[in-house]
Amino acid sequence: MSVDxxxxxxxxxxxxxxxxxxTGFYAADQLLRQEGLIVEIDMFDRVPTPFGLVRxxxxxxxxxxxxxxxxxxxxxxxxxxxxxxxxxLGKHLSVDDLRAHYHQIFYATGxxxxxxxxxxxxxxxxxxxxxxxxxxxxxxxxxxDLQFDLSAERVAVVGVGNVAIDVARILxxxxxxxxxxDISDQAFEALRRSAVKEVYLLGRRGPAQAAFTNPELKExxxxxxxxxxxxxxxxxxxxxxxxxxxxxxxRATSKKTEMLQAYANGVVSGKPRTLVIRFLVSxxxxxxxxxxxxxxxxxxRNELYQTPTGTLQPRATEQVxxxxxxxxxxxxxxxxxxxxxxxxxxxWAVILNEKGRVLDPVSKQPAVGEYxxxxxxxxPSGVIGTNKPDAAETVTCMLEDLxxxxxxxxxxxxxxxxxxxxxxxxxxCLSYDDWRQLDRQEIERGRAQGRPRVKFxxxxxxxxxxxxxxx
Amino acid sequence: xxxxxxxxxxxxxxxxxxxxxTLREALALLAQHSIGAVLVCDAAxxxxxxxxxxxxxxxxxxxxxxxxxxxxxxxxxxVITGQPNDDLNAAAVTMTNKRFRHLPVLDAGKxxxxxxxxxxxxxxxxxxxxxxxxxxxxxxxxxxx
Ligand SMILES: Cc1cc2nc3c(=O)[nH]c(=O)nc-3n(C[C@H](O)[C@H](O)[C@H](O)COP(=O)(O)OP(=O)(O)OC[C@H]3O[C@@H](n4cnc5c(N)ncnc54)[C@H](O)[C@@H]3O)c2cc1C
Ligand SMILES: NC(=O)c1ccc[n+]([C@@H]2O[C@H](COP(=O)([O-])OP(=O)(O)OC[C@H]3O[C@@H](n4cnc5c(N)ncnc54)[C@H](OP(=O)(O)O)[C@@H]3O)[C@@H](O)[C@H]2O)c1
Numbered sequence: 001m002s003v004d005x006x007x008x009x010x011x012x013x014x015x016x017x018x019x020x021x022x023t024g025f026y027a028a029d030q031l032l033r034q035e036g037l038i039v040e041i042d043m044f045d046r047v048p049t050p051f052g053l054v055r056x057x058x059x060x061x062x063x064x065x066x067x068x069x070x071x072x073x074x075x076x077x078x079x080x081x082x083x084x085x086x087x088x089l090g091k092h093l094s095v096d097d098l099r100a101h102y103h104q105i106f107y108a109t110g111x112x113x114x115x116x117x118x119x120x121x122x123x124x125x126x127x128x129x130x131x132x133x134x135x136x137x138x139x140x141x142x143x144x145d146l147q148f149d150l151s152a153e154r155v156a157v158v159g160v161g162n163v164a165i166d167v168a169r170i171l172x173x174x175x176x177x178x179x180x181x182d183i184s185d186q187a188f189e190a191l192r193r194s195a196v197k198e199v200y201l202l203g204r205r206g207p208a209q210a211a212f213t214n215p216e217l218k219e220x221x222x223x224x225x226x227x228x229x230x231x232x233x234x235x236x237x238x239x240x241x242x243x244x245x246x247x248x249x250x251r252a253t254s255k256k257t258e259m260l261q262a263y264a265n266g267v268v269s270g271k272p273r274t275l276v277i278r279f280l281v282s283x284x285x286x287x288x289x290x291x292x293x294x295x296x297x298x299x300x301r302n303e304l305y306q307t308p309t310g311t312l313q314p315r316a317t318e319q320v321x322x323x324x325x326x327x328x329x330x331x332x333x334x335x336x337x338x339x340x341x342x343x344x345x346x347x348w349a350v351i352l353n354e355k356g357r358v359l360d361p362v363s364k365q366p367a368v369g370e371y372x373x374x375x376x377x378x379x380p381s382g383v384i385g386t387n388k389p390d391a392a393e394t395v396t397c398m399l400e401d402l403x404x405x406x407x408x409x410x411x412x413x414x415x416x417x418x419x420x421x422x423x424x425x426x427x428x429c430l431s432y433d434d435w436r437q438l439d440r441q442e443i444e445r446g447r448a449q450g451r452p453r454v455k456f457x458x459x460x461x462x463x464x465x466x467x468x469x470x471x
Numbered sequence: 472x473x474x475x476x477x478x479x480x481x482x483x484x485x486x487x488x489x490x491x492x493t494l495r496e497a498l499a500l501l502a503q504h505s506i507g508a509v510l511v512c513d514a515a516x517x518x519x520x521x522x523x524x525x526x527x528x529x530x531x532x533x534x535x536x537x538x539x540x541x542x543x544x545x546x547x548x549x550v551i552t553g554q555p556n557d558d559l560n561a562a563a564v565t566m567t568n569k570r571f572r573h574l575p576v577l578d579a580g581k582x583x584x585x586x587x588x589x590x591x592x593x594x595x596x597x598x599x600x601x602x603x604x605x606x607x608x609x610x611x612x613x614x615x616x
Contacts, residue, residue, distance in 0.1 A: 065605065067612030209558070248564040309474075309574065310565040311557035345483065347583065348475055348555075354482035364484055379479045381472055385608070386601025393480075 005405060006103050006413070012038040012080070013402065014413050016098050018089045018339075019108035020045035021052020022384045023374025025072040026391040027106050032078050034399065040080045040415055042102070044422075046088035047141060048430045048462050049438065050076070052110055054384065056140040059166040060181035061173065063452050068384055076432045082415075084422050085430030086459075092425040095341035099369070101418040103407045104398055107342060107351055107358070107372040108391075111334035111380040117158060121286030122330070126152065126294035130159075130167050130331035137170060137191075139184035139457035150194035152326025156297050158283055160203035161211040164331035168199045169219065172226035172275050182446065182453045199226075199275045200323060204282045204302055204314045207234070207260045208241040208253050217259055221266075226273035230264040234279040240304050240312055280304075281321075282314060286328055296324045334380035343367065351376050356394025357401075369408035371398055428463065437469045438462060474562060474576055475555040477594055478584040485582055487512045490519055490543035494530070497522055497542050508573035510585060511546050518575055518582055520546035525572075552577045553586070563591045 006013040015031060017024045020043050031039045049055060051069055058065055076083060087093065089109070098105050114129035116122060126149060135143040155171060157164045170183075175192040183191070203210055220228050237245070237257060245253060260277070268274070285298040299321050302314035336351070338344035343352040343361040351372040352359045358370035373394040374387045382390070401407060412418075422429055438456060445454035456462045487510045488497055500509050501524060511520035522542055530537045530545045537545075551569065553562055553576045562574060572588045 064609045064612035068605075068608045070611075071608075244561070244564075247568070248560075250560075307554060307557055308551045308565075309553040309557045309562040311553075311561040313556075345479070347578075348479040350479045352483070353480055355480055359482050364482060377480055379476050381476055382598060383601050383605045385604025386598055388604055389597040389600050 005402070006407070007037045007039070007402065009038050012040045013104070013407075014040050014102045014410070014415070014418070015042075015104045015106060015398075016102040016418075017041060017043040017106045017108055018098075019052065019110060019374070019376075020050040020083065020085075021108060021110050021374060021387075022054060022068070022072075023108040023110070023387040023391050024052070024106070025050075025075050026388045027108060027373055027395055028078075028081060029075045030392055030395040031398070032075070032081065037399075038080070041078075042082045042084065042415075042418055042422075044084045044087040044089065044093070046086070046091070048085040048459065049435055050083055050085065050432070056135055056138045058138075058384075059170060060138060060183040061169070061177065063181070065384065081432075082419070083430075083432040083435065084426075085435065087422055087426050087429050090340040093422070095339075097421060099408055099410060101410050101412055101421065103369060103410065103413065104402075105370050105408075106394070106398075107339060107370070107376060108374045109336075109339060109376045111336045111349070111375045113335045113337050114330070115333040115335045117283060117330050117332055119283055119285055121288055121294070124286050124288040124294045125292050126326060127286050127328040127330070130157070130163055130329045131334060133167060133329055134163065137183050137187035139187075139455040141457060141459050141462070144184070144186065144457050148190065149327065150190055150196055153195055153197045154200070154323075154325040155196050155198070155327040155329070156200045156202055156283075156323060156325045157329045157331055158202050159211075159331035159333070160201055160277070160279075161331060161333070162213060162216050163334075164201055164329075165212045165216045165220065167329050167331055168201050168275055169223065171196055171199050172223050172273050174225035177224055179449075180451060182442075182451055182455055184455060184457050186457070196327075197273055199273065200325065201275070201277045202281055202283065202299070203277070203279045205312065206238060206241055206279050206304060207257045208237060208245060209304075209312055210256065210279070214252060214256055214259065217256060220275060221259075221263065223271075223275070225271050226275045227268045227271045228263045228266070229268060229274050229276045230260055231278070232261070232264040235260040235264050238304055240306055244310065244312065280314065282316060284320065287322070294326060294328055296322050297328060298322055334375065336376045336380070342370070348379055350379055353377055355397055356390075357397050366401075366406070368401075368406050430462075430466070434466055438465060441465050441469060472559045472594060472598060473556050474553050474559060474574075474586055476559070477586045477590045478555065478576060481584055481586075481590075485510060485584055487582075488522070488542055489513070490546065491541050493538065494527060494540050494542060494545070495538040498527065498538075507587060508585070510575055510582065511542055512582070516582070518550060518552070518577070519543075520548050521550050521573060521575060522546040523571075523573060547571075550575060554578060555583065559591050559594060562586075563588065563595065566591070
């Protein structure tokens with residue numbers, strides 16, 4: 001029975017991973033480490049380069065965390081690992097193509113879109129999802145034609161998660177600070193000329209419920225060109241939050257509110273910009289002028305109430321205010337998008353799954369050979385490392401199913417056949433060696449300017465650099 | 472982290488039983504699905520109670536001939552429910568303090584899932600492991616630069 005179970009040198013287990021973000025790499029690592037199991041992995045990504053949000057999400061002034069790619073590099077060096085950049089599931093390859101070439105399929109495509117606020121005026125000129133701004137300043141090839149009008153003096157960032165903090169911080173950085181990062185040249189130029197003076201971060205709940213983490217909050221206080229301003233009344237804990245903290249003391253939350261109170265009591269040192277953190281306000285409407293451009297935001301003051309689980313949720317009061325702003329970024333969360341041919345759970349905007357096993361939408365039973373992990377499995381939350389235990393949960397299911405023979409039986413399970421198929425569909429696909437070559441060139445370009453790297457941001461630029469490098 | 476993060480990777484199955492069904496049938500469901508509690512819903516699908524293995528154990532000690540009794544006689548009727556955007560940490564504190572292990576989740580009145588204290592513990596552990604991993608990476612990055 002075990003004779004034809006794949007996983008031997010003569011008959012390796014062939015796995016395809018769609019998406020080259022942290023989840024994809026963690027899953028590859030866990031599969032390649034299995035003792036006594038020979039696995040061949042092909043990893044695809046729709047963009048030319050690997051690493052997903054580590055390259056195109058993590059802020060350019062947060063280089064230290066990007067060191068995680070050193071570990072990914074090691075994984076990619078494994079002789080049975082191949083990477084194909086610029087190959088998109090749904091465009092170059094279909095799920096049926098994958099079924100014809102692999103025993104197991106792992107979808108790790110992250111969250112490619114954004115959540116909406118669902119208020120009037122959300123799509124006015126000058127109102128953008130943070131996802132686009134982030135992809136733009138990080139040099140994502142699909143977002144380089146976007147324009148952000150930074151001639152506004154006041155900007156609102158809706159949400160108080162770590163992405164909102166990233167956006168507010170990048171808007172507040174001085175050109176000298178940005179010049180030391182790998183921000184895209186285009187974004188650097190635009191931000192260097194930015195007229196932004198005040199950035200408002202808008203939290204709908206109170207300081208104790210803010211989603212941002214403490215190191216990120218602390219960093220705001222260390223900006224060279226911006227003072228953090230907090231209204232003391234808005235960071236004084238309400239009775240419900242105080243009671244909740246007394247019942248279940250939590251050091252991180254106490255520290256967070258202390259830090260905010262320290263900002264509230266601090267002296268404004270007169271730096272050129274201010275970064276105002278507001279709490280207990282929800283946007284009701286984005287207001288525009290006759291030309292359809294954002295001019296203000298209507299906000300309502302919230303109070304907190306306790307749900308049966310003890311969660312403190314916001315409830316609108318009658319108190320309304322208008323905040324004049326010329327630019328709005330909504331940073332209220334990312335959102336997963338369906339992949340053609342893959343069951344989707346609309347309610348949570350994830351691939352329909354149980355512990356990472358993709359489910360058939362009709363029978364609700366596992367779809368043989370299909371798996372998922374990371375943001376497209378559980379939704380857009382968690383730091384890079386959180387995807388490691390998440391991927392491990394899925395890989396455990398994959399190994400259990402393999403032991404039960406519940407895998408796909410592709411008619412053409414050879415590495416050469418898969419390679420030929422990909423190249424026929426996308427002759428311009430990139431290999432991991434191509435990426436290494438680009439990486440070297442980017443770092444080289446950066447060295448000359450005292451920057452960690454200067455990214456290639458457009459496809460033709462990338463292909464040109466590779467041609468030049470191979471000459 | 473919210474309750475939705477847990478529901479997202481739990482498929483769509485919610486195991487339910489009617490209040491007039493027997494405890495024997497309830498036990499069979501618990502065993503079949505390897506779960507610790509079943510939601511009790513009326514004919515219209517509205518949540519009217521929850522029945523946990525603990526409830527059944529307690530009844531079995533009191534009354535050896537419990538198998539044929541209807542679920543409604545021992546289920547918990549005042550069910551505490553959550554909503555998808557409730558905070559996991561708050562729910563964990565409430566479930567621990569009030570000593571219940573299964574939380575039905577309703578969205579606009581409709582049942583969308585059940586989460587257990589075990590699910591929350593796993594999610595919290597994964598978050599914690601992730602944060603440690605990320606901190607370690609940052610420290611290594613610092614040393615390298
Ligand atoms: C703005 C931002 C900043 C962040 N900063 C930090 C930070 O500082 N520290 C930290 O620890 N965490 C940070 N995070 C969180 C971290 O980035 C995520 O936890 C992690 O990237 C999720 O990994 P993933 O592999 O599931 O998805 P992703 O990283 O999004 O990777 C998914 C990959 O799939 C590819 N893909 C999508 N669709 C297809 C398709 N159809 N075919 C082929 N490929 C496809 C995408 O191109 C992408 O490369 C940040 C997140 C964001 C949004
Ligand atoms: N430096 C880092 O480590 C780093 C950097 C970036 C991102 N990340 C991680 O990546 C993940 C995603 O980050 P994120 O910031 O996108 O998500 P997030 O942490 O979930 O934050 C979303 C924010 O939007 C708010 N929000 C949601 N809907 C809203 C609405 N309709 N109106 C007003 N506010 C609304 C939320 O408030 P409520 O809480 O009230 O819902 C919350 O403040 C997080 O896990 C984050 O930690 C980490």
